Amino acid sequence: MQRIYILTKIFNILSLQKHYKAKMRFIQSFWLSIIIHVLKLTLVKAVYEDEAYITDWQLQNIGHYNCIMDDPPNNRFFVLSASDQDDEFSKLSVINQLTGEVILRTNLKYKIVDSMIDINETMLVLKDKSGKFISFNTETLFEIEILNEFENFKTSCTEFDPKLQHNIKIIDNEILFVEDAKDTLRITLPPKFQKIEFLSTDNSTNLKVLAATEGEIYYYYSIVDNKLKTTWTKDESIANIVDYVFIDIKSTSLDSVAEQIKYETMSSSIFEAYLVRISKNFNRLSKFLKENNYNPGQILTKLITFDNDDDEAQYLIEQDMKFGFLKSLTVVDSNGRISAIDVMKGLAIWNIETELNNVIAMEFNESEGNLYVFAANGLYKSYKISNGMLMGKSTEGTLSKNISDDVIVEKLERLGNSNLYYVKISQSNEKLVVDLSKKKGVEDTNNIDKDENTIYICDHDSQGVYGYIINQKYQIKQSWKHNLNENEELISFATKDTDPIVNIGVILGDRSVLYKYLYPNLASYIIHNNDSNQLILNVIDTITGEILYSQVQNDVFDSTSPVTMVFGEYWIIYSYFSNEPIPEQKIVVVELYESLIPNESKSNSSMTIDPTEGIFKPSAITAAFFFPEQIKQMALSHTKFDITTKAILLELVNGQLTYLPKSILNPRRKPEELMTDADKKEFMAAPYIPTLPINDHFVISHFRQILSGKNGKLVSVPTNLESTSSVCLLGYDLFCTRITPSGPFDVLSPTFEKFNLLGTVILLVTLCLFLRPYVASRRLKTAWFVRG
Template sequence: MKITYTALVYGFISLFLSTSCVQAVFSEDAFVIDWQLANLGPWEKIIPDARDRNRVLIVSNSTETSSLVSSFNISSGQILFRNVLPFAVDDIQLDSNDHNILVCVNSSSQKWQKFDLHDWFLLDEGVSNVPATTILPPLSYPNDQVIIKGDGLHVLDKTSGLAQWKLELPQGFDKVEYFQYEDPLTLVLNVNHTQYIGFSVNGTELIPVWQREESLTNVVDYAVLDVFDSRDVELNEDMKAEVFSDSLWDAYWLRLTTNGNRLLNLLKDNHFSPGRIFTKVLGLDSKDTTASDLKFGFAKILIVLTNDGFIGGLDMINKGQLVWKLDLQIDQAIKMFWTDENHNELVVFSHDGHYLTIGLTNNLPIIKSRSSLPVKKNVYSVIKLEEHQYQYLIKFDNANHLLFTLDPRKGMSASFPFLFHSGSRMFITEHDSDGIYGYIIENDLIKDTWQRIVTPKEKIVAYDKRGETNLNSLGITLGDKSVLYKYLYPNLAAYLVTNEELHTITFNLIDTITGEILVTQKHKDSPDFRLPTDIVFGEYWVVYSYFSSEPVPEQKLVVVELYESLIPDERLSNPSNLVCYNPLTGNVNKPQFLTKQFIFPEIIEKMTISKTTDDITTKAIVMELENGQITYIPKLFLNARGKPAEEMTNNDKKEFMATPYTPVIPINDNFVITHFRNLLPGANSKLISITTNLESTSIICDLGHDIFCTRITPSGQFDLMSPTFEKGKLLITIFILLVITYVIRPSVSSKKLKEQWLIK
C-alpha cells in the first residue's frame, strides 16, 4: 500500500493529538508534595531566655491534663522545639543550683519535670518535693516605652522620652504580646486574639518580619472542596449553549466564533510569538504544574473546623496556605456537613445546640444563618441522613435523640452514607464506651431496635463499620485457579472490648441490623489498657491494634479476613436471590474467618485505610505512631492466609502477590511519610485519606493540634512518569522516523522487485 504525504501528515497530527492528551504526574521530592502547619495555639505565658535574647519559652494549649511548652525564636518566628507535658503548667522556674535547667510545675498536684534548656532533654520528674528554684517573673513590657495613641503605636527613646519608632496598628489589634528594647529590638503584636505578628527595626521603621496564625489548632472536623479547571467550566457552558441553540447552523456558528476568539486570545497572550505558542501547545514548560494539579485532582481546599469555633480553608497544593478564615463565634464546635452535592453550602453544629449555615461564594465563606436547635440541651453527636432529605439525627448528652430537619427553602439537601435502608426505613447504629445501640427511623419516628451493653468492668475502646467501597472482585484467586469468595455483607461493624477484671481484650463482629454477634475472639496476653487501641474495617477484612504485656511487652497487629466459605469455589450467596441477604428474616450466611497476629516495633495511636477513586490500588494501613511519625503498611503484608516460607506449596507461591507469613513487621524507612518532621497530632487527632483523580495516588492528612498532608502510592507509581521525560523530543524523533520511512520506502520496494525478477 502506497503511503501518501497527506496520510503521513495526518498520521503525525493524530499521534501528536493523542500524546498531547496524555499527561502524567512528575516525581516529587520529599518536603515538596507534603506540608505541615506546626501550631502552638494561643499563647498563655511568655518567658524570656536570659542566655539568648532571641529565644523565649511559650506556654500554650493548656488543658486539665497537659500543656505545650515551646522554645521559640522571637526574632525570626521559628519554632525551635516543642514538648507536651503530662500536666497543666502554671509555673516555670529556674533550678537554683543550675540556671541552665528549667523546672515546670503544677502547683495543685505538685507534679514537676526538670529539663535542660539547650535541647529540652528530660532530666528528672516527680510528685511533691519540688526542687529548689529561682522564680522567673512573668514577662511585662515597660509602659513608659510603648505607648498606644489612637491607631498608632509609639516606641519611646529611653533617654529623651521622644517617639523613636512609630507603627500603624493592624486591623483587629488586641494587645502587645512581647516587647524587647535591647538589641535586637523585637515587638510582637496580638491581632484578633489568635494571630501574632513580629516586628523588627529597619532604619527608622518597624517592619513585619514574621506572622503566625494560631486559630486552626485542635481540629474536630473537616470537609474537602475540589478546585475545578476554569477551562472545563467554560467548556461545559459552551456545550450547554450549543444544546439550546435554535438550529444546527446556530450551534455550528457559535462553536466557530468561540474557537476563533480562543485562538485570538492565545495569540495575544503569547505576543504572536510562534515559539511561545509551540512551547505552550506541546506542554514543554514543566514549571507550571497548575494544569496537571487540576487535572489529577490534587488541587483541593481542605476546610477544617476547630474546637474553638474557627473554620479555615487551606490550599493543599500551596503548602497548606491559609486561603480564608472565619470566626463562627460558637463554643465547642463538633460537626460540619455539606448541605448540597455541588458543595456550595456547609452546616456547622456546636456542643451547646447552635447551628450555622455557611455559603461559599467564589470559594469565600459567608455566614448565611445562625440559629439554635428546638431542644436546648448539649449535643453529643450528629449524623446526617441520606434518604431522608434535610434531616439530621441529633444525640444529646443525656442519650435522648432529636430528628432535626433544616428548612428546605434555604437550599438544603443531604448526602451522608448509612448502614442499611429498606423502603422508607433507615437503620442507624451508634456507640459509646458503654455499649452499641441500634435504631430504626420510620415515618419520621426514632425507635430502639437492639442494644449491646457491656458490663461495668468492660469498656468499648475502638469501633469501626464497614465502609462503602467499589467492588472489583467477588473473591481471591488462589494459585490453583480456584476461588475463595469474600464475605461482602454490607451491614457489619467491628469493635474492641477491654475487661479490667479478666484483663483481656475481645474482638467482636456484629450485624448492625439485628445486633447479632457473628465473630468473636479473645486475647489473654495481658493487654495494657493505658496504651491506645484502634480498629479499621476494609472490604472483607478487619485490622486492629493493641499493646500486650505478656510474654514480653510488644505492640500487636491482628488481621481478620472474612469469607463465605473456607472451601475453595464454594459460594453460599445466591446473586439471583436477594432474599438470602435479608437480616430481618434471618437469611444471612454467617462468615467464616481466618486470623493472624503480627508484632510491630512502635506503639500505634491511630489507623486509617488509604482510599482511591476506583479501589483498584492495593490498600494500605496508615498508622499514626506514638512518637509523632506516620507510616503505612500495604495490606498484602497483613495476610491472614499467609504461611511461613518453608510451608508454602507450589500453588501457594503461584498466587498473585503471595507473601510468606512473617510474625514481625519492621518499619520501612521508605514508608515513613512524615520523614524527620516533629508532628504533634493531639489527643483527638483525625487520620484521613482523600481520593484523587489518579488511581495510584491517595492524599493522607493528620488533623489535630498540627495539620499535616502528603501523598502516598501503595501500589507504586504506575501512572507517574519521570520528570526527565521530554515529550517534545519524543515527538520529533517519531516524526523523523516517519519521514525516513517515507523516503526509503520506494528504494526498498524497488529492491524487492529486482530480487524477484533478476537472475543471479
C-alpha cells in the first residue's frame, strides 16, 4: 500500500510539472502585455493652456468696420463697428496689431458718428449722432464722462482715398504701391479685394494696411524697414446668423456590417443567416490570429493598445462619431452665405455664396439629403449634402407661382419632418402650404399632427393667436382665434417640447404619485397689459384654441427688459424683470398635473382623446424665484432619450451663458420648517429658498464674453451619449460647448482608478492560476483518502 502511494505521488508531481511548463509560457506573455498596458494607462501627461478648453470654442466678431484708430505705442487698434448697417448702437473693440486677437469689446449705448484718440491723455473721445461727446479710458474702456462740447476735437477716423494720396496706387485690385523718391513699398492684395479700411505710412520704409474683401474677410499687413513683419487674417463673414441646421457626420466603418446585415435579412431562413454570420466571424478571427502569429501576448496587446499614433487618432475620430460629438453646424446669414462649421473645434469645413438676398430660413431634409435656403422674395435654392459635405451644384425654385418679385415672405415654417412648408405673406397676410417634394399629398408626410389627413397649425403675432386647419388639398381655413385688446401685446410664445416621455408621474416621498398633464397639443403665451404693466400667462389647446390655464403676475413689469419662456414636458418656465414691488429679475415656474390629489389619474393608457371634443383642464402649482442677473433668453437641454435631468439654459445680458437644473426650479418646494418627513424623502428634495444664486460650476461660457445680438439663438442638440448635450449660442458671435446636467454617468472620467481596477483583476487571475493546481491536488488526495 505504501508503494502504491509513493508511485501515485511521483505521478502527480510529474503531471503538475508538465502542467506548469505549459502554463508558464502563457503566463509570461500574459504578464508582459499587462505590464505594457498598465504603464501606458498610468503615465502622467501635462495639461497645457491650449488644451484646457477642448470642449468649447468661440468665434468673436466685430462686424462692419466704421472707424479704425491706431495706437502705435501699445500696438493696438481701436475699432468702432456695428453688427449691421441699420444697427442703432455701435460697438467698440480693441485689437492686437501683432496677432489680430480681440483684446476687449464693449456694447455702447450710443450711435457713434466720429471719434478722436488722445494717446498722451490715455483717453478716447466719441461723438454720437445727437452731438454729445463721451470720453473713455483707453486701458479699460470705462466711460469717464459725457459732455455737450469738447474743445480741440479732431477726428481720428480718416477713410483712405487713393485720389487724395498721389504716391499710393492700387493696380487692378491686386497690388498696392507706395512710391517715394528713394523706396517703393509693395503689397499683393488678397483675392476679391474690395477696399482699404486703414492705411498708415511714413512714405519711406514703414507701412500698415488693413484690407477688406467682398466676403468680409480682413487682411492686415505691416512692413517695417522694408520687411514684411506682421500679417494676419480676421474672418467676419460668419456673423449675424439667420438660421442653422445640425448635420450628423456618421462613421463609414460600419458600412460592411450594414451590408452583412442586409445580406442576412435576404437569406431564405434564419439558420442560413446564422451560418453566414458564424462563417464570416470565424474567417475574421482566423485572419486576426494569423496576422499576430498566434502569439497570446501579441494578440492581447493588439486588443487593448494601439500600434501607433495614427491608429489612435483615427480611433478617437471614430469614437467621436459613435458618441455623436462630430457634427456639422451649417449656418446662413442674411446676405446668403452658407458656412459649415465643425461643432467640436469651431473650424470652417466649407462655405458657399447662395447669391440670395434677405435670407429668412434654412431647412435640412435628412431623408433626401437636401439643404434648402429660402429668401424673403419667395426664391429658394437646394443643395445636396452627404455626411456633412456639399455635393454637386444647387437647384433653384420658387415657393409658389403666385408669389411675385415685390412680395415679402414674413414667415416660413416646416411642418414636422415632412416636405410641407407653411408660408405667410406679409403684405396680404395670405397663408400658403407648399410641398417641395415630388410626391404630393399629406399621406407622404410624417411626424406631423394629422387626423384623417388634416393638419393643425397654431400661429401668432403681437396682436393675437390663431388656429388653422389644412386639408389634403392644401386649403387653409381658420378654425379659431384669440384677438388681444388694444392695450395688450403678445411678447412671448412657446410650444410644448416634443422630447420622449420617460415616466408619467412624479413619485412623492410617501411613494404616492402625482400624474403629469401630458396632453401634447399645448402652447403658452404671455400678454403684456400696457396700462397696468402686468403680465398674463395663458396655456391653450392648439387644436381647439381653448384656454386651459391662466395666471396673472401682479407686480409691475419693466417693459424695456426681455421676457423669455420655455415649455417643457409638463411645466412652463418664464422670466421677466419687475420694477415693483422690488426691482429684481424673476423666474416663474408652473407645473401642470392631472390632479393635485396623489394617486388620482383622469386618463389611462387605453383612453383615446378626440381633441376637437375638448379635454379636461390641468391642475397647476406655481412658484417664483429671484435671480441675480438679467436673463436675455432661455432654452431647454435635449438628450437622446430624455433620461438626463433637464437643464434650463440661460443667456445673460452681461454676455455669459449658464444653466439651472430643472430639479432646482420645483414649485412644490416648501420652507424647511413646513417640510414633513415624507417631503424630505422625495428625490432631490430641497427647502424653498426664494433666491437662486449663480453656481460658478454651471457657467459654461467660463471667462468668455459672448455677444449674440438682438436675434441670437440659444440651441441644444442631443448626442449619442445620454448624459451629454451639445449647446450653441448663435448670433453676432458663435459659441459651442458640451454639458452633462446629470454628470457623465455613461463615460469613464479621467480620474477613474484604472490602475486599482487592473491590479484587482490581475491579482484575481493570478490567484486562480496558482490555486487551481492546489485545488486539483486536494481533490486527488480526497479521492485516494490520503491524509496530510
